[in-house]
Amino acid sequence: MNTTDPPSNEATETRSNEEQMSQPLSLGARAKELNPQTVMAQKKSALAATGGLGGFLSRYAVVAVFLMLIAIFGITKSGTFLTTSNLQLLLGANSVALILALGGLLPLIGGEFDLSIGYTLELATVVTALLSEHHVGPGASLLIVMAMGAVIGIVNSIFITVIGVSSFITTLGVGTVVSAISLEMTNGNILISGIPQSLTQFCQTNVAGIPKIIFPAIGCFVVLWLVCEHTTYGRRLLAVGLSSRASKLAGVRVGLMLGSSFVLAGVLAALAGWLELGRVGSASSGVGPDFLLPAIAAGFLGATTIKPGRFNVLGTLVAVALVAVGVNGLELDGVADWVQPLFDGGVLLLAVGSAQLLARRIR
Amino acid sequence: MSSARPALEARAVTKRFGGRAVLRDADLIVQPGEVHALVGANGSGKSTFVKVLSGFHDASSYQALEIRGQSFPDNPTAASVAKLGVRVVHQDLGLVPELSILENVALATGFERRNGLIRWRRSDKRCREALERVELDREPQTPVGQLAVWERVAVAFARAVYDGLDAVSLLILDEITAALPRDQVINVLEVVRRMKGFGAGVLYVTHRFEEIFEVADRITVLVDGRVEVSAAVGDFTPDGLVDLVAGHGLVEEEHVPPVPFGEPRLVVEKLSSERLHDVSLQVRAGEICGVIGRAGCGRSSLGRVIFGLEEFSGGRLVLNGAELKKISVPRAMSDGVAYVPQDRLGSGLLPAGTVKENATLIDLKDVSRFGFISRRRERERATTLVTNYDVRPANVDMFMTQLSGGNQQKVLVSRWMSSPRTLLVLDEPTEGVDAGARAIIYGLIDRARRDGAAVLVLTSSIEEALELCDRIVLMSSGRIVREFAGEELSPHVIEQALLMGEIRTGVDE
Numbered sequence: 001m002n003t004t005d006p007p008s009n010e011a012t013e014t015r016s017n018e019e020q021m022s023q024p025l026s027l028g029a030r031a032k033e034l035n036p037q038t039v040m041a042q043k044k045s046a047l048a049a050t051g052g053l054g055g056f057l058s059r060y061a062v063v064a065v066f067l068m069l070i071a072i073f074g075i076t077k078s079g080t081f082l083t084t085s086n087l088q089l090l091l092g093a094n095s096v097a098l099i100l101a102l103g104g105l106l107p108l109i110g111g112e113f114d115l116s117i118g119y120t121l122e123l124a125t126v127v128t129a130l131l132s133e134h135h136v137g138p139g140a141s142l143l144i145v146m147a148m149g150a151v152i153g154i155v156n157s158i159f160i161t162v163i164g165v166s167s168f169i170t171t172l173g174v175g176t177v178v179s180a181i182s183l184e185m186t187n188g189n190i191l192i193s194g195i196p197q198s199l200t201q202f203c204q205t206n207v208a209g210i211p212k213i214i215f216p217a218i219g220c221f222v223v224l225w226l227v228c229e230h231t232t233y234g235r236r237l238l239a240v241g242l243s244s245r246a247s248k249l250a251g252v253r254v255g256l257m258l259g260s261s262f263v264l265a266g267v268l269a270a271l272a273g274w275l276e277l278g279r280v281g282s283a284s285s286g287v288g289p290d291f292l293l294p295a296i297a298a299g300f301l302g303a304t305t306i307k308p309g310r311f312n313v314l315g316t317l318v319a320v321a322l323v324a325v326g327v328n329g330l331e332l333d334g335v336a337d338w339v340q341p342l343f344d345g346g347v348l349l350l351a352v353g354s355a356q357l358l359a360r361r362i363r
Numbered sequence: 364m365s366s367a368r369p370a371l372e373a374r375a376v377t378k379r380f381g382g383r384a385v386l387r388d389a390d391l392i393v394q395p396g397e398v399h400a401l402v403g404a405n406g407s408g409k410s411t412f413v414k415v416l417s418g419f420h421d422a423s424s425y426q427a428l429e430i431r432g433q434s435f436p437d438n439p440t441a442a443s444v445a446k447l448g449v450r451v452v453h454q455d456l457g458l459v460p461e462l463s464i465l466e467n468v469a470l471a472t473g474f475e476r477r478n479g480l481i482r483w484r485r486s487d488k489r490c491r492e493a494l495e496r497v498e499l500d501r502e503p504q505t506p507v508g509q510l511a512v513w514e515r516v517a518v519a520f521a522r523a524v525y526d527g528l529d530a531v532s533l534l535i536l537d538e539i540t541a542a543l544p545r546d547q548v549i550n551v552l553e554v555v556r557r558m559k560g561f562g563a564g565v566l567y568v569t570h571r572f573e574e575i576f577e578v579a580d581r582i583t584v585l586v587d588g589r590v591e592v593s594a595a596v597g598d599f600t601p602d603g604l605v606d607l608v609a610g611h612g613l614v615e616e617e618h619v620p621p622v623p624f625g626e627p628r629l630v631v632e633k634l635s636s637e638r639l640h641d642v643s644l645q646v647r648a649g650e651i652c653g654v655i656g657r658a659g660c661g662r663s664s665l666g667r668v669i670f671g672l673e674e675f676s677g678g679r680l681v682l683n684g685a686e687l688k689k690i691s692v693p694r695a696m697s698d699g700v701a702y703v704p705q706d707r708l709g710s711g712l713l714p715a716g717t718v719k720e721n722a723t724l725i726d727l728k729d730v731s732r733f734g735f736i737s738r739r740r741e742r743e744r745a746t747t748l749v750t751n752y753d754v755r756p757a758n759v760d761m762f763m764t765q766l767s768g769g770n771q772q773k774v775l776v777s778r779w780m781s782s783p784r785t786l787l788v789l790d791e792p793t794e795g796v797d798a799g800a801r802a803i804i805y806g807l808i809d810r811a812r813r814d815g816a817a818v819l820v821l822t823s824s825i826e827e828a829l830e831l832c833d834r835i836v837l838m839s840s841g842r843i844v845r846e847f848a849g850e851e852l853s854p855h856v857i858e859q860a861l862l863m864g865e866i867r868t869g870v871d872e
Contacts, residue, residue, distance in 0.1 A: 231734045232727045239724055242713040249672070249704055249711065250724045251696045309715070 062305035062315070066322040073329035080332045088211050092204070094324040095217035096121075096276045100291055101298040101316050102224050103268030106261040108299045108311045109228065111241035112160065112167035114262060116175030117269040118292025120152050122285060123182045124273025128199075129191035129283035138199040142274050149270030150263050152178060157259030171262075175288065182285040190284040195277065203278030213275055220268065225313040237261055238310070293341070294323060297348035304351050323347055368432040370395045370533045370564025371416065371449075375426035378411050378588075385411045386422075387588045393533060393564040398555060400575045400596075401568045403585035404608050404858065409568050412585070413537050416566070417451045418444045431532045448532030448563075450523035452539055456515055460508030464518050465490045467507050472525045493521040496528055497554050513547035516540075517554050528561040535566045540574060552578045570657065572604055572862055584608060605862050620833045621813065622649040626684065628786045628817035629669065634678035638664040640841045641678070646786070646817040651808065653820045653832035655857070661841035662821040663705060666788045669819070670702040671695045683785050696725070699785035703776050703792055705821075711775045712763050719745040719759040722778045729781065744781065752777040752803055769800025776804050780811065787811055790821045805831060825857050837861065 073081040080086060100121055107114040124145040131141040152174060159170040203213045228234035239247040240257045248254050272291075277283050301322070302315030323343060330339045371393040378386040386408045393399045403409045414420040418441035422428075428435045430447045458467045468490050475485040490503040499517040507515055516539050524531055536555065540548050548571070555578055559565050567579060575582060576596065583593040584607050591607055625648030634642040638661045646652045654662040667673040669680070671690040680687050682698045695702070704710045712721050722745040723730055730740040745759040752773050754766070763771055776792060787808065793801040808831060812818050822828050828835050829852060837845040837860055845860055 226735075230736055230738075232731050232736055233734060235720070235724070235727060235736060239713055239716065239720070242716050243710070245710040246713050247724070248692060249670075249702060251693050252724070253693065 058304075058308050059306060062301065062318055062322060066318060066325065069322065069325050069329060073325065073332070077329065077332050081329055084209065086328070086332070088206060088209070090324055090328050091214050092211035092279065094320055095211070095213045096272045096279060097291070097294055097298070097324070098217045098317065098320045099220050099268055099272040099275070101295040101302075101320050102220055102313065103265040103272065104292075104295040105224070105299045105302070105311055105313065105316050106237070106264050106268075107167065107258070108296075108303075109234075109241050110237045110258050110261045111244060112258060112261070113296070114156065114167065114171045114265045115292060115296070116152060116156060116171040116178060117265055117295060118288035118290070119175040119178040119182070120149050120266050120269035120288075121273035121276060121291050122288035123152075123178050123185075124149065124270040125277040125280075125283040125287070126182045126185050126191065126285060128274050128277045129195060130185060132196055132199075133191070133194040135194070138196045138274075138278075142271070145270040145274050146267050149266035149268070149273075151266070152269075153263035153266030154259070156262040156266070157255075160262065161255035161259050167262075175292075179285065179288055182288075186283070186285045188285065190282050192282045195281060199274075199278040200281050203275055204281075213279060216271065216275060220271070221313065221317055228313050233257075233260075241311070290341075293348070294320075294344045297344050297351070298323065301347050301351040304354065319347075319351075368395075369393060369429070370397075370431060371566070372427060372429040373416065373425065374428075375424075376412070376415060376422050376428070377424045378408075378415055378420060379423045384423075385588050386415070389585065389588065389590050390593070391416075391566075391583055391590070392593075393566050395532070395564050396559055396562050397580045398559050398565040398567050398578050400579035400582045401566060401585065402570075402572070402575065402582060402604070402608060404862075407585040407608075408588040409585055410537065411588075413451070413535055413566070413568055416444070416533075417441060417449060417535060448530050449535065450531055450533070451535045451537065452516070452519045452523055454538040456519045456539070458507045458515055458518060461506060463504050463506055464494070464501060464510075464521075465503035467518060468493060468503075468522045468525060471522050489525070490521075493525045494518075496524045497521045498557065511547060512543050513550040516543070516551045520554055520558065524558075528563070531558075531561075531563045533564045533566060534558055535568070537568045538570065540569060540571060548574060570862065572601055575604070576601060601863070605859050608858075608862060620650065621809075624648060624650045624833075625815060627681075628683055629819065630679070630681035631665075631669070632679040632681075634665075634668065634675055634680060636664060636668050636673055636675040638673075638841050639668065639675070642838075642841070642843055643678075644836060644843065646819055648785075648815045648817050649812050650834065651812055651818040651820060651832045653822060653828035653835040654838055655822060655825060655828050655835055655861070656838035657861070658823065660838040662838050663790055664841070665838070666702065666704075666790045666819065666821050669695070669786075669788055670700060699783070700788065701779035701784040701786070701816075702788045703779070703790060705790040705794065707768065707771055707775060707795075708763075712771060714764050715762060717760050717762055718749065718754065718766070718774055721763055721774055722748050722759070725778055726781060748774070748777050748781070752780075752807065767797070767800075769796040772796050773800055773803055776807055780807060783814055784811065784816050787816050787818045788821070789818070791823065792820065793824075793827060825854060825861070829854060829857070 100117055104114055104117050127145050127148060128138075128141045131144060132138075136144070156167070156171055156174050159165045159174070160167045205212055228238070236247070236252045237257050239250065239252055240254050244254050247257075298316050298319040299311055301319035302317070303309065303311045304315070305318055306312055306315040327340050327343050330343070369392050371391065373389070373391045375388045375390065376386055377384060377388055389408070389412060391399075391401070391412070401409055401412065411420065415422045418439045421438040428439065430444060430449060433447055435443070457471070459470070462470070465487060469486060474481040475489060476482060487503050494501060494503065497517045497520045499514060499521060501510065501514065507518060510518065519539075523534060540551055543551060552574060555565060555567065567575075569575060579596050581593065581595055582599055582604070584591040584604070586608070627645050627647045629644070629646045631642055631644050642661075642665060644652070654665060656662050664673060668675050669690070671692045671694060674689075680690060682695070682700065685698075687694070708714050713724070716724075719741060723741050727736065730737055730744050742759060748754070749757045749759055754770050754773050754777075763774070766774070772793065776789070779787065789808070792808070793804055796804065808818055808820070820828065820831055832852075833848075835847040835852065835857065836843045837847070837857070847857060847860075851857075
């Protein structure tokens with residue numbers, strides 16, 4: 001019955017009374033707990049302490065698993081896995097996944113989530129299909145859906161940076177609204193008519209044995225790698241993700257950085273949707289969630305490799321490739337549709353879980 | 364008085380940390396119904412004494428320790444003194460602003476329960492009873508965040524007397540008014556008097572002397588861990604008390620600035636904000652000005668306003684001769700203002716970033732072209748900084764968290780030195796830093812001022828202010844209450860002014 005219990009004292013000690021008064025409990029404040037960079041930051045410093053072999057292993061463990069999977073499937077399923085047609089299918093199908101994952105990566109680097117990208121992709125397929133019915137060319141419709149993706153990103157960033165709602169809640173809400181728009185537009189039908197041949201041809205055919213659809217994905221990868229690793233924009237976005245308070249004190253325009261990352265995420269998701277329509281040849285509402293989780297999972301898995309502890313572009317590429325090969329290899333056995341979600345969810349848990357365990361062990 | 368058992372009787376209490384004795388053979392007797400003030404300078408052992416009495420620290424040795432006549436042959440635990448009715452209210456009060464009064468009270472006392480379920484109506488009733496005892500007229504459902512600061516203190520009191528006034532034998536109040544505006548202190552003192560009226564002994568620990576003369580019956584003065592004097596309040600005069608507490612063993616030396624001062628770099632006139640009131644201050648090129656004051660006096664706010672982190676609502680802010688109606692961080696930076704915040708890891712650095720990333724973040728433009736960072740120039744810039752300012756280990760790829768506090772601080776301060784700045788605003792520049800790092804940071808500050816920067820040092824350490832500054836201003840409750848220059852730059856004068864605190868508000872310019 002002592003009037004002061006030390007734990008509760010300690011908890012409040014760091015904030016002055018005045019400060020407490022001026023900070024009501026808001027969703028914005030809660031968002032800190034969901035900050036993806038703080039999940040990763042613990043691991044970061046832990047890994048830094050391990051030089052040498054340990055550091056090497058943690059850096060390339062995912063790459064090693066990836067190579068092992070190729071070797072295993074190559075040996076056990078030599079007739080089906082390492083065939084030109086399978087690899088072409090693999091590359092083609094995962095180009096869209098890579099672009100979406102890169103889109104989702106930018107807000108993650110800035111310390112926020114974008115859960116609306118899956119729905120933006122979905123809406124982009126639907127809008128492109130509908131525009132095609134009205135004889136709008138693929139080039140024009142690409143510009144339109146990318147502008148649409150940018151608008152979704154702007155809406156996200158207004159809620160997050162101006163109003164101060166947590167990105168988790170914002171993008172979940174915005175994404176759900178976007179899915180409603182797709183549903184209204186399609187009326188629940190699958191749109192297949194009028195999809196321009198030039199688009200489907202580009203997305204479904206090969207040049208010199210390589211699926212053409214992979215080129216925009218490679219383009220996005222290279223540009224984002226340059227932006228994130230070599231530009232002041234990438235560095236500032238990273239700084240915001242590591243500590244938005246410290247970044248603000250260092251003169252970084254935190255709102256601008258975060259806002260732009262959501263806009264870019266929306267644009268990339270729209271591009272991914274446009275390509276997806278060409279690849280599949282049909283558009284329907286409701287596919288968003290199927291795309292969302294793998295993209296976010298790839299970001300997190302990518303943060304355990306190449307530059308462990310940091311969301312990074314090269315790591316995301318490796319992660320997308322690893323999941324793609326894993327799922328493809330298992331599906332060749334004819335196992336059912338549930339393999340993909342099982343793999344995606346498992347990867348997400350494994351990636352974040354191993355990061356935490358490693359951090360604890362080293363500490 | 365002689366017939367009643369003392370609420371507290373402590374004899375020859377000694378407490379050592381390592382080899383250093385912070386409390387030596389200290390006696391303290393608090394009678395029931397008495398407000399007993401425990402005073403002393405920083406580091407005199409007040410808080411250690413309180414912690415021993417409340418069972419949070421074990422004393423190294425003591426002759427006797429009795430609460431209400433119950434003696435403790437061994438060091439008491441927090442639970443055992445609580446059972447005998449010792450209640451402690453600390454400065455930070457331990458309240459959660461988002462929770463209601465009832466929930467805050469229940470945090471410490473537990474809810475009224477039956478079969479594991481909370482009995483809300485009964486909890487509410489008991490909370491009302493406790494609030495009545497301290498005569499706080501508030502609904503138990505009111506969130507604590509909506510209360511005035513003195514009302515929060517009253518809630519903490521209500522929590523202490525939850526089990527009834529008879530259950531309280533000794534109420535220890537540890538600097539509860541330190542963060543309180545002057546006009547609200549009166550309300551708190553009123554509650555303190557009420558407590559004493561019910562027969563509890565009150566041990567009142569404070570820095571504010573004017574309160575002592577208003578509320579205390581007896582005073583015990585601690586100097587270097589010893590009881591210097593313990594007597595009825597009538598035996599003291601305010602000035603005599605200040606001399607007892609502050610006037611000893613401090614060396615005074617003359618301070619001569621090494622460079623003549625130039626143009627005013629920073630001018631604020633009647634600056635007001637949420638926490639500042641009519642602050643006027645001028646710092647000239649080459650000058651180091653210190654801002655001191657108690658926690659919550661507004662000195663950090665002043666720094667934050669100048670760097671554009673908090674808005675100002677009135678007054679003028681002039682940087683390098685140009686008046687600014689509004690100020691933002693990028694604007695302040697482009698005007699050559701450097702700012703080092705107090706909370707190093709929380710808001711100064713990217714803890715999970717490397718030394719290199721932290722060192723170059725504030726002027727990435729200098730190491731990049733067309734938005735592309737030059738790896739080579741970035742590394743050069745960081746390496747130069749690490750070598751020049753002796754950051755150890757000298758590895759720019761280390762993560763900040765792997766560096767000691769002193770080395771982190773060196774990076775945080777020195778990264779502003781890559782190009783000349785017009786104004787340095789440093790909030791607690793050497794807090795939690797070892798002597799070596801402190802010397803390097805002082806060297807940095809001195810170099811910046813010789814290069815023509817104006818420097819504003821916001822600090823809680825009088826020694827630091829005296830060592831660095833050409834001029835010192837004292838802040839209290841968001842106002843500048845006094846300025847010290849020339850001969851007044853002496854520890855004695857400043858300690859005295861600080862101790863007398865609000866009594867002198869508005870006396871000097």
